[in-house]
Amino acid sequence: EDNKQISIHESLNNLTEFKLEKILYNNTNRKSICLQGVFHNSKEPALVLLEKTGFTETNFNGDSEFFTEKSSLKQIFHNDIYGNYEFLPKLELNSIGATIIHPATEKHIKKYSIQNVYLVDETPALYEEVTLPHITEEQFDLQWVYNILDHKSEADRIVFEDPDDTDGFILIPDLKWDGKLESLYLLGLVRVHGLKSLRDLTAAHLPLLRNLKESGTKAICEKYGLTAAQLRIYLHYQPSFYHLHVHFTNLNHDAPGTKTEKSHLLSNVISNIELVPDYYQRATLPFIVREGENLVAKFEKKGVLTRGACRSSSP
Amino acid sequence: EDNKQISIHESLNNLTEFKLEKILYNNTNRKSICLQGVFHNSKEPALVLLEKTGFTETNFNGDSEFFTEKSSLKQIFHNDIYGNYEFLPKLELNSIGATIIHPATEKHIKKYSIQNVYLVDETPALYEEVTLPHITEEQFDLQWVYNILDHKSEADRIVFEDPDDTDGFILIPDLKWDGKLESLYLLGLVRVHGLKSLRDLTAAHLPLLRNLKESGTKAICEKYGLTAAQLRIYLHYQPSFYHLHVHFTNLNHDAPGTKTEKSHLLSNVISNIELVPDYYQRATLPFIVREGENLVAKFEKKGVLTRGACRSSSP
Numbered sequence: 001e002d003n004k005q006i007s008i009h010e011s012l013n014n015l016t017e018f019k020l021e022k023i024l025y026n027n028t029n030r031k032s033i034c035l036q037g038v039f040h041n042s043k044e045p046a047l048v049l050l051e052k053t054g055f056t057e058t059n060f061n062g063d064s065e066f067f068t069e070k071s072s073l074k075q076i077f078h079n080d081i082y083g084n085y086e087f088l089p090k091l092e093l094n095s096i097g098a099t100i101i102h103p104a105t106e107k108h109i110k111k112y113s114i115q116n117v118y119l120v121d122e123t124p125a126l127y128e129e130v131t132l133p134h135i136t137e138e139q140f141d142l143q144w145v146y147n148i149l150d151h152k153s154e155a156d157r158i159v160f161e162d163p164d165d166t167d168g169f170i171l172i173p174d175l176k177w178d179g180k181l182e183s184l185y186l187l188g189l190v191r192v193h194g195l196k197s198l199r200d201l202t203a204a205h206l207p208l209l210r211n212l213k214e215s216g217t218k219a220i221c222e223k224y225g226l227t228a229a230q231l232r233i234y235l236h237y238q239p240s241f242y243h244l245h246v247h248f249t250n251l252n253h254d255a256p257g258t259k260t261e262k263s264h265l266l267s268n269v270i271s272n273i274e275l276v277p278d279y280y281q282r283a284t285l286p287f288i289v290r291e292g293e294n295l296v297a298k299f300e301k302k303g304v305l306t307r308g309a310c311r312s313s314s315p
Numbered sequence: 316e317d318n319k320q321i322s323i324h325e326s327l328n329n330l331t332e333f334k335l336e337k338i339l340y341n342n343t344n345r346k347s348i349c350l351q352g353v354f355h356n357s358k359e360p361a362l363v364l365l366e367k368t369g370f371t372e373t374n375f376n377g378d379s380e381f382f383t384e385k386s387s388l389k390q391i392f393h394n395d396i397y398g399n400y401e402f403l404p405k406l407e408l409n410s411i412g413a414t415i416i417h418p419a420t421e422k423h424i425k426k427y428s429i430q431n432v433y434l435v436d437e438t439p440a441l442y443e444e445v446t447l448p449h450i451t452e453e454q455f456d457l458q459w460v461y462n463i464l465d466h467k468s469e470a471d472r473i474v475f476e477d478p479d480d481t482d483g484f485i486l487i488p489d490l491k492w493d494g495k496l497e498s499l500y501l502l503g504l505v506r507v508h509g510l511k512s513l514r515d516l517t518a519a520h521l522p523l524l525r526n527l528k529e530s531g532t533k534a535i536c537e538k539y540g541l542t543a544a545q546l547r548i549y550l551h552y553q554p555s556f557y558h559l560h561v562h563f564t565n566l567n568h569d570a571p572g573t574k575t576e577k578s579h580l581l582s583n584v585i586s587n588i589e590l591v592p593d594y595y596q597r598a599t600l601p602f603i604v605r606e607g608e609n610l611v612a613k614f615e616k617k618g619v620l621t622r623g624a625c626r627s628s629s630p
Contacts, residue, residue: 009393012400015382020375028369029569031346035375050402052367052409054343060335060350067330073413078324085327085413087365094367094409098388098402118544119566121582144395153394175399183343221625229433229620234575251434251576251603254344260549261566263575267436271599276590284586288566305544310536 008039008046008102017041018048025114030256034112036104044103047112051097053178065090097178107140111240115291119261120299122285127199130298135196135242138294145189145243148172159186160219166192167208171219174247176256183253184224184231188212188246195244198237198264198285203277209270212246220248232258233266237287261288323354323361323417332356333363340429349427351419359418362427366412380405430606434576435614437600442514445613450511450557453609460504460558463487474501475534481507482523486531489562491571498568499539503527503561510559513552513579513600518592524585527561535563547573548581552602576603 017040024034024047032051039046060066071089078084101108122131147153148170162168168191177185190208195201201209217228232251239245246266249255257263272279289295289305299305332355339349339362347366354361375381386404393399416423437446462468463485477483483506492500505523510516516524532543547566554560561581564570572578587594604610604620614620 007393007396009390009398012388012390012398014384014387016384018382020379020382023372023375026370026372030344031367031369033370033372033375050370052346052369054346054367055341055348055365057338057341057348060338060348064335067333067335069329069331072329073327075324075327078322081322081416081418083322083324083327083415083417085415087411087413088406089411091403091406094411096402096404096409098400100398100400101396102398103396116545117566119547120544144397147394154392157392175397180343182341218625225625227621227625229435230431232434232574232576250343251432252343254342258575259547259573260575260578260580261547261573265575265601267599267601275594275597279590282590284582286580286582310533310540310542 008042009100012100015048018046021045024109024112036109036112039102042103045109046100046102047104047108049099049101049112053095053097054180054183056180057182059093065093099175107138110290110292113292115293117288117290118296118305119286119288120305122287124282124284126299126302126304127285130302131238131295132199134295134298140241142241142243145241145245148189149191159223160215162191162211162215164191164211167211168192169208169212169216169246171216171248181224181226182250183255184220184226184248184250185253185255186216186220186248188216188248190244193243196242197239197244198235198269198280200244201269201273201280203273206270206273209266209273213266213270216246216248226250234258234263235266235269236262237264237285261286323357324415327415330363333361336360339424339427342429351424351427354417357418360424361415361417362419362423364414364416364427368410368412374408380408432603432605433611433620434601434603435620437602439597439599441614441617441619442600445617446553446610447514449610449613457556457558460556460560461508463504464506474538475530477506477526477530479506479526482526483507484523484527484531484561486534486563496539496541497565498570499535499541499563499565500568500570501531501535501563503531503563505559508558511557512554512559513550513584513595515559516584516588516595518588521585521588524581524588528581528585531561531563541565549573549578550581550584551577552579552600576601 018037019040020035020037022036024036026033030051035048037046065071066089074086076084076086144153154172158170158172160171169188171186171188174185174187177183213233217231220231221227230251232249234247236257276282289299296305333352334355335350335352337351339351341348345366350363352361380386381404389401391399391401459468469487472487473485474488475486484503486501486503489500489502492498528548532546535546536542545566547564549562551572591597604614611620
C-alpha cells in the first residue's frame with residue numbers, strides 16, 4: 001500500500017488549521033520568526049518560517065501606491081525636526097515571505113532552533129576521524145536535489161543549465177530568495193554526484209569550479225544585470241546538504257551565512273587549489289557547530305572543543 | 316521675527332505630499348529603506364526612513380489573528396515537504412516603522428547615504444601595481460597605534476601585553492566595544508612595525524601569529540571566561556589601518572566586518588602559511604571596495620572592476 005498522505009501543500013490558503021506549539025527563534029534584526037506546531041489534520045510537526053520582505057526600489061517609482069491615501073501614517077510622537085510614525089501601506093505592498101515545512105523532521109527542528117555556536121579548527125585528521133563518519137551516518141536526504149537535476153521538480157524555475165556530466169550545473173533561485181534584485185540569491189547545483197563539500201575538491205575539479213564562476217556569472221549578468229564585481233559567489237563549510245553547490249548572492253545583500261567562519265569565496269577556493277592541488281585535503285578548515293548538534297559531543301570527546309576551562313582548543 | 320515655519324509633523328496623515336528624489340539606502344537584511352525627497356509645501360529636503368517591524372511573540376499567543384481567515388496564504392510553489400508562500404496578514408498586524416526628518420540637513424543626508432560595494436579579485440600582480448602604491452600614497456596616520464604601543468595613550472585600558480620586540484603584542488578593547496560580554500571586541504596590535512597587512516606575512520611570522528592566537532585566547536579566557544571555541548579571531552583585508560592587528564570578537568556576536576569578503580580567520584591564515592610559506596604573496600585575495608573610494612577608479616582603469624557590461628571581472 002502506498003503510505004504517502006496527500007501533501008499539506010496541495011490546499012493551504014491560510015493558517016487557521018495551524019496550532020502553534022513553540023517559537024524556535026525570533027530574529028528582530030532580520031524580522032524573521034520560526035514557528036513549530038501541527039496542522040489539525042496531521043500529527044506530524046510542521047515549521048512555519050515567516051520573514052518580512054525587504055523593500056523593492058521599483059515600487060517607489062512614479063505613482064507608487066506608497067504615496068496615496070491608501071497608505072496611511074499614524075504619528076507616535078514628534079520632537080523638533082524628527083517625527084516618529086506607524087506606516088500602514090496598502091496590504092499587497094507589504095506581504096510576508098513564508099516557508100512551510102511539513103512534515104518536518106527532528107533535524108529540521110534542530111536546524112531552526114537557535115543555540116550557541118562554537119568554533120572548531122578542523123584539521124584533515126579531524127575530518128577523517130570525526131566529520132566524515134558523522135556525515136556518512138547522518139546525511140540529509142538529497143532527493144530534492146536529484147529532483148531538480150532530473151527536471152522532476154522546479155524545472156520552470158531553472159535560470160541556467162549546463163548539461164555537461166562532469167563540469168555542468170543547474171542555476172536555480174534559492175528557497176530564501178524573494179525575487180528582488182537587491183537580495184538576489186541563486187544556487188548552483190553541480191550535475192556530478194558524490195562531491196560532498198570543499199574537502200572533496202582537488203585540481204581535477206578546477207574546470208568545474210571555473211565553469212561555475214564564469215558561466216554562472218554570465219547567466220546572472222544577462223538575466224539580472226549584475227556583474228561579477230556585484231556578486232558574492234561562495235561555498236559553505238559545513239554546507240547544509242552534502243551535494244556540492246555554490247551560492248550566488250547580491251554583494252550588497254547581507255545574506256545569512258556569509259560570515260568568514262562559514263563561507264568561502266569561490267575565487268579564493270580556485271586560487272587555493274591552483275597553488276596547492278590537494279589544498280582542501282591538507283588545510284585546517286575552521287567551522288562552526290551549534291549547541292545540541294551531535295557533532296559537538298563528538299568533537300568534545302576528541303578534546304578539541306572546550307567550553308568551560310581556560311585552555312586552548314588547539315590539539 | 317520668528318522665522319520658524321510650522322512643523323510638517325503637525326499634520327501628516329499620509330505620504331501623498333511627498334515627492335521622492337533619491338533612495339539613499341535599501342537594507343534588504345534589516346528590511347529598511349531611506350528615501351530623500353521634498354514635501355510639496357516646502358523646498359527643504361526631507362528624509363523618510365521606513366523599517367519593517369520585527370515579530371512580537373505575544374502576537375502569536377492564543378487566538379492570534381495571524382491564524383484566522385483574515386490572514387491569507389498564496390502559494391508560490393512547492394517541492395516535496397517544502398512549500399513557499401506569500402503571507403498577507405491583517406493590515407494592523409503588519410505595520411511599518413517610519414521616521415521622518417524635516418527639514419533634513421546635509422549632515423543627515425550624508426549620514427543616511429550608503430554606497431554600493433564591489434568585489435575585486437586581487438592577484439599578486441594587482442597588489443603590486445594598484446593596491447600597494449595606493450596604500451603608500453594614502454596611508455592613514457598610525458600615530459594613535461604607536462601611542463598605544465609606547466604606553467602614551469590608553470595604557471590603563473590594556474588587557475594583556477607581551478613586550479617581546481618580534482613576537483609581542485598589546486591586547487586592548489576596540490573602540491566599538493560597549494563592554495558587554497555578548498559583544499566582546501578586542502584588538503591585538505603587534506609590537507613590530509612595518510607589517511601592513513596579510514600580504515606581508517610569511518613563514519617568518521608564524522611564531523608571532525601563533526603567539527597572538529595562543530596568548531590572546533588565554534588572556535581573554537582568564538579575564539572574560541570565553542574559551543577559544545567561543546571566539547572569532549581574524550584579520551581584515553583590506554584593513555582600516557595598515558599596522559598589523561588581529562580582531563578578537565565573541566563568536567555569538569554579529570560584529571560588523573565579519574563577512575567572508577572582508578575577514579580571514581587567524582587559524583586559517585596560520586594553516587595557509589604552514590602549507591605554503593609564501594601563500595600571501597601568491598594567492599588571489601578578494602576584497603571589497605566602496606563606491607566613491609579612490610581605489611575603485613584605480614581598479615576600473617586596470618579593467619578589473621566592471622559595473623555596466625556583462626563580462627567577467629577576471630583578467
